[in-house]
Amino acid sequence: MRNLLLFFHLAGAIFWIGGMAFAVMALRPALHAQLQPPQRLPLMVLVLRRFFVVVIVSIALLLATGVPLLLQVPGAVAPRGWHAMAGLGIVMMLVFGHIFFSPWRGLQRAVELGDWPAGGKHMARIVLLVKINLGLGWAAIAAVMLWH
Numbered sequence: 180m181r182n183l184l185l186f187f188h189l190a191g192a193i194f195w196i197g198g199m200a201f202a203v204m205a206l207r208p209a210l211h212a213q214l215q216p217p218q219r220l221p222l223m224v225l226v227l228r229r230f231f232v233v234v235i236v237s238i239a240l241l242l243a244t245g246v247p248l249l250l251q252v253p254g255a256v257a258p259r260g261w262h263a264m265a266g267l268g269i270v271m272m273l274v275f276g277h278i279f280f281s282p283w284r285g286l287q288r289a290v291e292l293g294d295w296p297a298g299g300k301h302m303a304r305i306v307l308l309v310k311i312n313l314g315l316g317w318a319a320i321a322a323v324m325l326w327h
Contacts, residue, residue: 191240260326
C-alpha cells in the first residue's frame with residue numbers, strides 16, 4: 180500500500196511541477212515571441228484553465244497521499260526532509276490559491292474586456308508566482324531527497 184501511495188504522490192508532483200516548468204520555460208516564451216497580446220492572452224487563458232484543473236487534481240492527490248505517508252511514521256522519527264517537503268508543499272498550495280483567486284481572475288476579466296495592458300500585468304504576476312512555486316517545488320524535492 181505504501182508504494183501505491185508513493186506512486187500517486189510522485190505522479191501528482193510530477194504533473195504539477197512539470198506543467199509549471201513547461202509553461203514558463205517553453206510555452207510562454209514561444210507564444211511571447213510569436214503572438215501579440217490579443218492572440219497570446221486568450222490562448223494563455225485557455226491553456227491555464229486546463230492546467231489549473233491538473234493542478235487542483237494534483238493538490239488533491241498530493242494531500243490524499245502525503246498525509247497518510249507522513250502519518251505512517253511518528254513525527255519525531257520522520258526525516259526532517261519530509262517535514263520540509265510538507266511545509267513547502269503547503270506554501271505552494273497557498274501560492275496557487277493566491278494565483279487562482281487574484282491574478283487569474285483579473286487575467287480572465289481583462290481578456291473578456293479586451294484590456295490587453297491589464298491582461299499583460301496579470302499574466303506577468305502569474306508567471307512570477309509560478310516561477311516562485313517552481314522553485315519551491317524543486318526545493319521540496321531536494322529536501323526530501325537530501326535531508327535525512
